[in-house]
Amino acid sequence: MKAWLDHVGIAVGDLGASLAFFRDVLGLHVDDTEDVASQKVRATFLHMGPSSLELLEATAPESAIAKFVEKRGAGLHHVALRVEDIDAALAHLEARGVHLIDRVARPGAEGARVAFIHPASAHGVLVELKQPRPRVDRFTGPVTHRLGDLELISLSDGFFQLDGGAMFGVVPRTLWETRLPPDDRGRIPLGMRPLIVRGQQTMIIDAGCGDKMDAKSADIYGLERAYHLDHALADAGLTAADIEIVLASHLHFDHVGGFTARDESGRLVPRFPKARYIAHRQEWDDATHPHERNRASYLQENFVPLQEAGVLTLVDDDAEIMPGVKFRRSGGHTAHHQVVMIESRGETAVFTADMYPTAAHIPDPWVMGYDLYPMDTLAFKRAFAREAVERGYLLFFEHEPSMAAGRIREQDGRRRVERVL
Ligand SMILES: [Zn+2]
Numbered sequence: 001m002k003a004w005l006d007h008v009g010i011a012v013g014d015l016g017a018s019l020a021f022f023r024d025v026l027g028l029h030v031d032d033t034e035d036v037a038s039q040k041v042r043a044t045f046l047h048m049g050p051s052s053l054e055l056l057e058a059t060a061p062e063s064a065i066a067k068f069v070e071k072r073g074a075g076l077h078h079v080a081l082r083v084e085d086i087d088a089a090l091a092h093l094e095a096r097g098v099h100l101i102d103r104v105a106r107p108g109a110e111g112a113r114v115a116f117i118h119p120a121s122a123h124g125v126l127v128e129l130k131q132p133r134p135r136v137d138r139f140t141g142p143v144t145h146r147l148g149d150l151e152l153i154s155l156s157d158g159f160f161q162l163d164g165g166a167m168f169g170v171v172p173r174t175l176w177e178t179r180l181p182p183d184d185r186g187r188i189p190l191g192m193r194p195l196i197v198r199g200q201q202t203m204i205i206d207a208g209c210g211d212k213m214d215a216k217s218a219d220i221y222g223l224e225r226a227y228h229l230d231h232a233l234a235d236a237g238l239t240a241a242d243i244e245i246v247l248a249s250h251l252h253f254d255h256v257g258g259f260t261a262r263d264e265s266g267r268l269v270p271r272f273p274k275a276r277y278i279a280h281r282q283e284w285d286d287a288t289h290p291h292e293r294n295r296a297s298y299l300q301e302n303f304v305p306l307q308e309a310g311v312l313t314l315v316d317d318d319a320e321i322m323p324g325v326k327f328r329r330s331g332g333h334t335a336h337h338q339v340v341m342i343e344s345r346g347e348t349a350v351f352t353a354d355m356y357p358t359a360a361h362i363p364d365p366w367v368m369g370y371d372l373y374p375m376d377t378l379a380f381k382r383a384f385a386r387e388a389v390e391r392g393y394l395l396f397f398e399h400e401p402s403m404a405a406g407r408i409r410e411q412d413g414r415r416r417v418e419r420v421l
């Protein structure tokens with residue numbers, strides 16, 4: 001069980017007198033005050049980095065805090081530990097015979113879920129467990145958009161987490177953390193959003209990370225796949241057998257992990273049984289000849305079985321995948337990373353893959369630290385953003401946690417994303 005110190009709760013008799021010390025003498029910053037009606041207390045938080053002091057003042061004589069102060073005087077009341085999964089933490093403690101005041105988590109301040117451990121089991125200390133409300137909204141969909149004669153359906157294969165610093169390269173944390181606040185391990189939540197294109201044929205672009213990841217990696221990457229691609233396909237009225245073309249923007253595991261699956265005998269087989277799989281020829285060469293820098297991203301189990309099954313087609317720059325759908329090389333992230341241009345009746349949508357992984361990556365220099373050729377990414381983005389603004393492209397953001405697609409709007413030289421889906 002991983003836990004972080006969230007706050008130390010202090011029971012106070014007179015909030016004004018306490019603030020005269022904690023705020024005025026110590027100089028701590030009062031962040032906010034909240035009345036918790038169910039507990040008959042007023043909680044004042046003084047934030048200090050990732051932890052805080054919580055001053056608790058009773059608002060009624062029958063409040064537990066009033067009784068505590070009456071019996072023992074003002075002073076240390078409880079210690080709160082922040083956990084990622086409070087249900088798992090409570091199950092873990094119950095299995096070890098720990099005396100829990102709350103066997104089931106209940107609502108706490110600021111939208112958190114909380115539960116208390118009895119001091120009898122914690123050496124005289126009242127311990128609160130707290131699972132904060134997620135700081136970033138998660139959007140799953142599916143969501144459909146008509147583009148001329150084509151139907152586009154954005155799906156979700158769940159969410160994962162990557163180091164926020166690595167996701168924003170040279171951009172300082174103080175700039176990106178307001179947009180995508182990191183968790184206690186410095187990670188930010190990211191979506192995995194394959195896109196269905198239905199025209200003459202039914203195609204899927206990328207397929208998320210799939211279900212082959214082991215428990216250790218799933219923890220490192222904070223995998224959340226309670227709702228995944230099979231659910232999303234079903235919600236869109238599709239099954240894996242309906243997919244005729246599977247297209248890879250590039251061959252990193254978070255994009256093509258879902259290309260293969262294990263059958264009953266444990267053998268790796270194509271996950272979409274009737275599909276032809278299409279990848280870029282030189283991206284394939286790079287993925288099957290990895291080096292120290294990209295080996296952890298190119299997992300052979302995700303794509304080599306496709307070649308062995310004879311369902312793989314390799315194509316070159318600007319290949320037309322089906323009418324209205326073309327590869328366009330962006331490079332940068334990998335040497336042959338592709339965005340997918342989707343056009344019908346004068347309208348254009350772009351599956352931007354890892355060129356604009358999230359809507360926060362719109363500013364030209366906001367380039368991922370993962371990119372092998374960041375100056376190539378920058379050059380591509382400069383030209384592409386101008387084009388996208390002028391022509392009103394609908395952009396699909398594969399890793400954006402809280403939306404599927406939007407358009408770049410430019411005003412007074414500043415660009416922002418207007419959400420569409
Ligand atoms: Zn990638």
Ligand SMILES: [Zn+2]
Pocket residue numbers: 252254255354357399
């Ligand atoms: Zn990616």
